[in-house]
Amino acid sequence: MAPARVVLIVDDDEAIRHMLAAVLGKEGITVIAAADGAEAVTLFGLHRMPVVLMDIRMPRMSGMQALAEIRKLDRSAAVILMTAFAEVETAVRAIKEGAFDYIIKPFDIAELKLLVGRALQMRGLRDDNAALHRALSASYRTHRILTASPRMTELLQTIAKVAKSQATVLVTGESGTGKELVAGAIHYSSQRAAGPLVKVNCAAIPDGLLESEFFGHEKGAFTGAMARRRGRFEQAEHGTLFLDEIGDISPALQVKLLRVLQERTFERVGAGEPIHTDVRIVAATNRDLEALVRQGQFREDLYFRLNVVPLVTVPLRERPEDVQLLANHFLQHYAAENQIEVAGFDDLAMECMLRYPWPGNVRELSNAIERAVVMSTGHIIFVEDLPHRISAPGPSAAPPSPSEASAEADRGLRELVMQYEARVIAEALERNGGNRVRTAQELGISRRSLLYKLQDYGIE
Numbered sequence: 001m002a003p004a005r006v007v008l009i010v011d012d013d014e015a016i017r018h019m020l021a022a023v024l025g026k027e028g029i030t031v032i033a034a035a036d037g038a039e040a041v042t043l044f045g046l047h048r049m050p051v052v053l054m055d056i057r058m059p060r061m062s063g064m065q066a067l068a069e070i071r072k073l074d075r076s077a078a079v080i081l082m083t084a085f086a087e088v089e090t091a092v093r094a095i096k097e098g099a100f101d102y103i104i105k106p107f108d109i110a111e112l113k114l115l116v117g118r119a120l121q122m123r124g125l126r127d128d129n130a131a132l133h134r135a136l137s138a139s140y141r142t143h144r145i146l147t148a149s150p151r152m153t154e155l156l157q158t159i160a161k162v163a164k165s166q167a168t169v170l171v172t173g174e175s176g177t178g179k180e181l182v183a184g185a186i187h188y189s190s191q192r193a194a195g196p197l198v199k200v201n202c203a204a205i206p207d208g209l210l211e212s213e214f215f216g217h218e219k220g221a222f223t224g225a226m227a228r229r230r231g232r233f234e235q236a237e238h239g240t241l242f243l244d245e246i247g248d249i250s251p252a253l254q255v256k257l258l259r260v261l262q263e264r265t266f267e268r269v270g271a272g273e274p275i276h277t278d279v280r281i282v283a284a285t286n287r288d289l290e291a292l293v294r295q296g297q298f299r300e301d302l303y304f305r306l307n308v309v310p311l312v313t314v315p316l317r318e319r320p321e322d323v324q325l326l327a328n329h330f331l332q333h334y335a336a337e338n339q340i341e342v343a344g345f346d347d348l349a350m351e352c353m354l355r356y357p358w359p360g361n362v363r364e365l366s367n368a369i370e371r372a373v374v375m376s377t378g379h380i381i382f383v384e385d386l387p388h389r390i391s392a393p394g395p396s397a398a399p400p401s402p403s404e405a406s407a408e409a410d411r412g413l414r415e416l417v418m419q420y421e422a423r424v425i426a427e428a429l430e431r432n433g434g435n436r437v438r439t440a441q442e443l444g445i446s447r448r449s450l451l452y453k454l455q456d457y458g459i460e
Contacts, residue, residue: 006030010040010054017458023460026146037061040067050123052079056087071098078119149319162309163189171284173313176361179284195239198232203245210253218270233277240280249288256261316358330369349383356390374452422457
């Protein structure tokens with residue numbers, strides 16, 4: 001692979017090649033030169049330079065021909081074409097065919113350096129995005145989903161099988177049970193993992209904008225459409241489109257979505273040309289789609305198109321063996337994120353978490369542990385650090401155990417500690433003129449930790 005700052009210069013004029021090499025060399029850019037398009041294609045095949053600066057008119061093989069060959073080898077290469085004023089139309093056509101940009105001879109050196117620098121920067125961002133994509137891929141693999149539950153293990157095995165296919169998947173389950181995580185595991189374990197995973201929360205987009213969000217629109221298609229916009233189906237090309245809260249889309253959009261699933265084509269709003277799409281659909285909902293079908297609120301034919309492979313997530317109350325596992329995982333994560341030393345949970349705090357039904361599922365558990373870490377005043381999470389709904393005994397709770405009685409006796413001391421902490425924070429905030437960033441730095445805690453404590457202590 002070529003170094004990050006390498007440019008291939010292609011021009012049949014030796015003087016121009018030397019001049020460009022000298023100019024770019026002063027910018028710390030490594031230069032490789034070719035005298036014509038054919039030589040350029042050969043060198044590019046060997047070194048895969050991130051940026052190519054190439055003349056259009058050359059013997060043996062023109063710049064336009066070389067552009068086509070280079071894009072066959074690597075579509076991510078940024079090709080900048082050098083052209084005379086009379087050839088601008090050709091250069092514009094080249095951009096439509098994949099060139100990064102063009103510059104007119106005789107060119108301004110400052111403009112040239114700016115253009116090459118921008119091309120290198122864009123390639124660097126693309127490489128960074130690819131690295132992030134690989135990291136996300138690793139984090140979404142099914143073996144990274146923490147569980148000790150036999151039911152969850154069975155679900156993960158099913159996900160691994162489903163991922164190998166191209167089938168449409170419908171993920172159902174309660175809010176907070178990880179439907180988005182399941183969609184990610186399917187995508188990043190599939191043959192489409194190199195393509196994009198595009199997410200749409202159908203419930204979060206106004207009904208009037210959903211069609212444009214899905215399919216895009218042409219300039220002037222409606223008031224406010226100032227430019228052409230690619231919809232989520234185009235953005236997800238060769239990848240996966242995750243349609244969350246699919247039960248909330250309107251009947252009119254259900255018809256159009258059904259057509260896309262059947263014919264694999266769609267039109268942008270305001271356009272008549274059909275666009276072919278190669279996208280895998282993973283849909284999710286916490287609603288009962290079968291009941292919506294019976295009530296006439298969801299099309300039966302669309303339901304069957306979506307429900308090719310049904311997957312059902314498992315609520316946290318039905319896998320109690322995962323509560324302690326996930327709680328410890330979140331504890332380590334939020335302690336590191338907030339730079340707080342917390343070693344674990346008091347026995348009573350863990351008993352409360354195991355007894356609690358977790359109606360908000362894993363998302364609620366994550367939020368509860370984050371708050372507990374931020375509000376803790378020692379190296380252990382006590383029951384008082386947990387949200388009241390979790391720590392308060394329910395109507396069917398057993399009589400206080402010895403550990404509960406001990407915790408009650410300890411509460412007086414802890415309340416004194418919290419009163420002292422509230423006073424220290426209030427005084428630090430006043431010293432820093434209400435600036436929360438400086439206050440957090442002085443106290444040696446993260447800004448998020450400070451915000452939680454201000455909220456809990458009622459400090460303005």
